[in-house]
Amino acid sequence: MSSELGRKMMDQVYGEGFSENLPVAATPMLEKTVDHLFGEIWSRPGLSVRDRRLLVLGATAALGRADLIRIQVEGALANGELTAEQLREAVLHLHYYVGWGNGTQVHNGVEAALLAHEAKEKK
Incomplete structure (x- = not known):
């Protein structure tokens, strides 16, 4: 469903195991949230x-x-x-x-x- 980097970043942002609680059924919004927002935006260097x-x-x-x-x-x-x-x-x-x-x-x-x-x- 979603990128491993995005899931790892979600866990880093919200705490260990957070991404395990995501719905199994992927929606376009959820995929973009994980892949783009967390996998690309939150993961960028420059800000902690x-x-x-x-x-x-x-x-x-x-x-x-x-x-x-x-x-x-x-x-x-x-x-x-x-x-x-x-x-x-x-x-x-x-x-x-x-x-x-x-x-x-x-x-x-x-x-x-x-x-x-x-x-x-x-x-």
């Missing part, structure tokens, strides 16, 4: 995964999508890229650039990911 994640967090914050923020934060926590303190500082900073309503959604996504991560760590 952490740098790219911060860009995605900013863009996603502007959309006010707590669900997508949570996915990125879970990946950042799994990879040790950002601490809870750094994430909460980012929430405050983003409030001033994306508006209070969208910033509140960023807060909700970050806090949900932090709670899930903390629960996982306690196991």
Whole structure:
């Protein structure tokens, strides 16, 4: 279905085994996401995964999508890229650039990911 490089990069971005949860049935959108977005774009030199994640967090914050923020934060926590303190500082900073309503959604996504991560760590 999709390139091995794309799957490896997805696992690097979102945590070990992430790509194993992809649907078996390939759709054109899923194939392009894995092959192009992760296999070619996220894999390019010049920016680290952490740098790219911060860009995605900013863009996603502007959309006010707590669900997508949570996915990125879970990946950042799994990879040790950002601490809870750094994430909460980012929430405050983003409030001033994306508006209070969208910033509140960023807060909700970050806090949900932090709670899930903390629960996982306690196991």
